[in-house]
Amino acid sequence: MNRLTHRVPFEEAAVSATPYVVSDIAPLRRVIVNAPSPADYHLEVATGNFLHYNPPPVAAARQHGELERLLAASGAEVLSMERLLDEAIEEARRKGQFATWLRAALPRLAPWAGSATGATLLARAGHVQFQTDAEGVYRHIVDHRLGLAFTRDLAVMTPRGWILGNFISPSRRGEASLMRFAAEFSPSLREYPVLFDALEAGLCLVGGDLQVVDERTLLVGVGHCTDPRVAPLLARRLDMDVIAVRMRGDSTVRWKPDDSVLAHMFLHLDSCFTRVDHKLAVALPYFLEAGYAGRDPLTRFLKGLLVEPTVDAQQADAAVANLAGIGWVRRYRAGSGDVDDSCEGMKLVDLVRAWGWQVDFVGGAADALDLEHFFRVVLAEHDKQASNLVATAPGRVLAYADAPRTHAALQARGVDVQAFDGRDLWPWWGGPHCLTLPLERG
Template identity: 75%
Template sequence: MQQAPRIPYPKSSVSTSPYVVSDIAPLRRVIVNAPSPTDYHLEVATGNFLDYNPPPVEAASQHKQFERLLRASGAEVLSIEQLLDDAIEEARASGQFTTWLRATMPRLAPLANSITGATLLTRTRQVQFQTDAEGVYRHIVDHRLGFTFTRDVAVMTPRGLVLGNFASPSRRGEASLMRFATEFAPSLRDYPVVFDGMEEGLCLVGGDLQVVDERTLMVGVGHCTDPRVAPLLARRLQMDVITVQMRKGDAVRWKPSYDLLMQLFLHLDTCFTRVDDKLAVALPYFLEAEYADNDPLTRFLKGLVLEPTVDAEQARAAISSLADIGWVRRFRAGSGEEDTTIGRLKLVDLVRPWGWQVAFVGGPTDGFDMEHFFRIVLAEHQKQASNLVATSPGHVLAYEGAPRTKTALEACGAKVQTFNGRDLWPWCGGPHCLTLPLERG
């Protein structure tokens, strides 16, 4: 069988830009949004009208520890709430705040003179459990809990900011707030917006984007980021865009419920992140072509199809979806045209010829050990074991609770610093998602 041509490993060049030249370059400036005990937990945009949870007191404390580790690494840490406060002040001074508020969140317009960043983040009593003259609840604004994962709303590239856009109605407000901050906050004034998902009308979530170097961008597509984004980014950013299929499809559409496979492969950083110049961590099996339609989870599902109480149609759909995950395509910088010469590769197959090592979630795999997959791999994957953030090449921050993955990374020379994220990881995001780097390098 003829071997598919390899994509040459992209060579870095010296940069004079202040932005992000790779996802592992030394972290200099980063945006975070710590959950607060005063956060509001109600949202109705997706119909979850009784989906209310207690205030995230422990999650807030754990995030503060994460912030301390970021600062100890030498990074300047900016908070979304402060950026929104600064943006509000600037917008008021220019006479544009009330106009923006009425256009974006009209139910907040009567509060225009007293609104703060905390208000926009639903952390004040002004917008929580309000009632009308008859004592009936009056909903003003949905929660902003997803904003804890600041990576989702924007990604900095070598050329400037790429702003996100969500399929989920409950998260669209976060994208609007980020656009507002980039327009008015003085601390963000020097960062150009080079691509806006809302303006383009296409879904794009930052957890799907990873900067390899100044010429190459990886983009997970299919679940939360629309495949049609890729050629647009290649043209706009003048970068080669390598897409990684997270789910097969021509477009992203909102679904009222999330299935198990969506949680397993939600974003690219859910199952793959770079750790060092030639080291990455990945969920095993699904990003390698040799295991397509032959991984432990697929074999497990093929057995379940035979059980009389199992929905065979749903199980077969899951099997088909698993085989689709991980395949790559490349779109050329400038033209956005697809490079059809690379052959049929999955992501791990792509980076290994570049000289990258790949450490796996749960440690080294041994063929098709189904028990290891379910007891070790999935258990550590649930704790976002591959969703790590590099503070410099080979130095990463990770949640506690994935010891086999940590050992595998350390065996490859990485330094892994962990912190307690027990009340953060159930939200389906890890340290990579918790950070929006503005400057690296």
């Protein structure tokens, strides 16, 4: 039976499925990655940004190789996206379905249906790059797939099966199609049922916004890249309590290019919060605690700028309003999706502290009155994805180097921080958590 037609009723999945990912920190057993390659294509037209060209990521590929080595050394089976696509193509061809799928999903690649490989679908095969017509004029075949390095965004594995994502960004929508194709046809992914498909639901969902707390609880960042309407749907479909965390105040998500500091600070939930041990998380300070609402360093900084005649007051006001909405939580009850008011008036850090967790902060100990600490230490380490860590086991995490104060705070609590050079990866606004899609933990 094809994967995407294998939408098992929840009642069946709950009884028959072995838990695949029991928490975001359980020992990592199987994971999907997609290393940048010097052969990658670097042009895209989906957003109109057609003259933006990225140089071949030679150093990024080498640094990603170190991540893969550390993952394998932890005992995890590391699967590459290119290998999974190769498997899926072979299986789809065997079933006589590949050419049909290619014409529907990526019609400009249809002429290569007989010879396409995973590299072709990833836009790293030379014969589909820089094509020209009979007059020598460039003919665009496929956009870049650079975002696929962040495999976490494509999907999330829950205790009982997949949640498949759907991007608001036009340049990343093709990545979601490739993930669905791999999930449907790759033999290596055959055992995992699809429990929720955001594309079928007509909603946007990015895996970097989802974290499995335990077999009954799911965190979901909403309002920026993941639609708030997803949260109650997941509570009903997965029969899990869903804690929605506001990343932006919008009631829906819409495509709007945004290169602001706020967009990158709160791009996904894992941009500002990840769990590292049974009762320990690392978070961006100030913004996820109700006690700092309206008086965090960035809000006070922006309010001060409003008196400057050269500052765009409308833009600054909008940023202050966005900051006021970030971090608040709402619980949706397992099974019904009804709102549970027990979290009313709490932000995420307040909630996990109520669970008995401790929280360490990006940049180490935080002083809300110290603007210099925020700009020189917190933002500097946040830019290096200091809170975007992936656990390979409880208390054992992989991290980019160059966030020494954050790492020192974690190490003081006994966390084993294995840091590697990510200086050519972190400018893409994703860390080790984003670079990994766990399939099995526990």
